[in-house]
Amino acid sequence: MTRIKEKYGLLITGITLGVAYGILSRLVFGQNATLASVTYLFIIPAILGIIPLMFSNNEKLKSYRNIIFIPWLTIATFFLTMLLFGIEDFLCLLVIAAPFFILGTLGALIYRFVQINKRKSKGKLFSLVLLPFLFAPIEEYIQSPSEVFNIKSEVIISSTPETIWNNIVEVKTINNNEYNSGFFNTLGIPRPINATVDIKAVNGHRIGNFEGGLKFIETITEYKENKEITFNIRIDSNTVRQKVFDQHVLNGNYFNFVDATYELETIENGQIKLILTSSYQLTSTINFYGKFWGDIILSDFQDRLLDVIEIRCEE
Template sequence: MTRLKQKYGLLIIGIALGIAYGLVTRLVFGQKATLASVTYLFIIPTILGIIPLMFADNDKLKSYKNIIFIPWLTVTTFFLTMFLFGIEDFICLLVLAAPFFILGTIGALIYRIVQINKQKSKGKLLTLVLLPFLFAPIEEYIKSPSDTYNVTSEVIIDTTPEKIWNNIVEVQTIDPKEYNSGFFNSIGIPRPISATVDKKELGGQRIGNFEGGLMFIETITEYDENKKVSFDIKIDPSTVRQKVFDQHVLNGNYFNFVAATYELTELKNGQVKLTLSSSYQLTSTINFYGRFWGDIILTDFQDRLLNVIENRCETKE
């Protein structure tokens, strides 16, 4: 044990300091430590990969296994700590995983090259830990672009347009047994429960109810019976759960649902193609990354909802 401490003691201290640094930055930045922050998503992971290696000797730095293992161990333990203390939800960590593991490794590799070849003072390199605190205020003054993205899903149903229409304008309560919950539902994405409409015409208000009490307030903007219905979407902020992911995304300033459209197309074989298109807006300096996850999660949601509608419409009365 003594020999182990002598050999790896400083490195273990470095890993512990890396984890502590990650927790401090997360707590200091608070709500600004979002999935749309360049500082939190790109700069901090890079530094997190560097800190433990500042306590490794050159022999350990020469091993490429250590360049991967040490940052990954640091990030994994950091994530586990945040999850256990309720600082981040599992879905948040899933979204953060790729940047933290990849950039942590890149940071470690850069440090290895610089330290072995240049023998830079570790004291000077430690000033890197201040970089997020210097860049974050600057990032706030950078105007974030707003982009709107569309996600489309479709299904072919062997039934009449009228029956489909009666299952999309209003949606009767969806029993958990008829909804094929998936991975994203299991880690926190709420499943749809029902939808009600006060009047089936332009200007009508449609209320979408989701698991956990979340409510979408939707205004009908296009209404062509048995053919097409569109509505704007607003989230009732008072119904957003206190979960970290929900507060980051649904009550944040960078993600907004915009609209949704159901469109029915009669096919020659007597079947009907039902298309569901949804649009959402991202406002950040890293919209490309938000879009990656937005498209995946929203496509999964739409496909599962259409599956419920298909099963309901094809059920023999």
């Protein structure tokens, strides 16, 4: 034990301080520690990769294996600590994992180059830990662009337009044995339960109910019977669960659902192509990354919902 402490004591100290820095930054940033923050998603991971290497000698820095292993060990320990203490849930960590591990490694590589070739004072390099806290207030004054993205899913159904229409305007309660839950449902994305409508016409109100009590309040904006229906979407904020991911995304100010459209298109052999298109808005300086995950999660949700409708219509 003493031998391990002598050989790796400083490195363990560096990893511990790196984890502590990560936890501190997460607590300080609070609800701003999201996909909408350049500071949290890009700058902090790079610094997490640098901190433990400040406690390594140049011999260790020359090993590229250490440059990858040490930052990854620090970030993995940081993630595990946040998960165990309930600061983040697994889905949040999955979404931010790629930037953290990639930029943590990049930060370590830059530090290696500077320290070996320039031999900068480690005291000066320690001042980097202040960078996120200096940049974050500036980032708040940068106007974030808003963009609307569409995700389309479709299914071919052997049924009549009337039958399909009755299964999409209103959705009867979906039993567990009807819905094929997937990876994202296991991680906490709520599955649909049912949808009710008060008036089947433009300006009618449609309520979408989801697992865990989440409600979508929807207003019908286009209604062409047996052909097309569009409704805008507003989340009832009072029904959003206290889970970290739900609060970040559904009660945040950078992601909003816009609307959804069902279209029925008659194709050959009398079959119907049912198309579901959802629109969502992102408001951040890194919309491209939010779009990557938004498309994946919404596409998965839509495909599973259309599978339910297909089975019901062909019974």
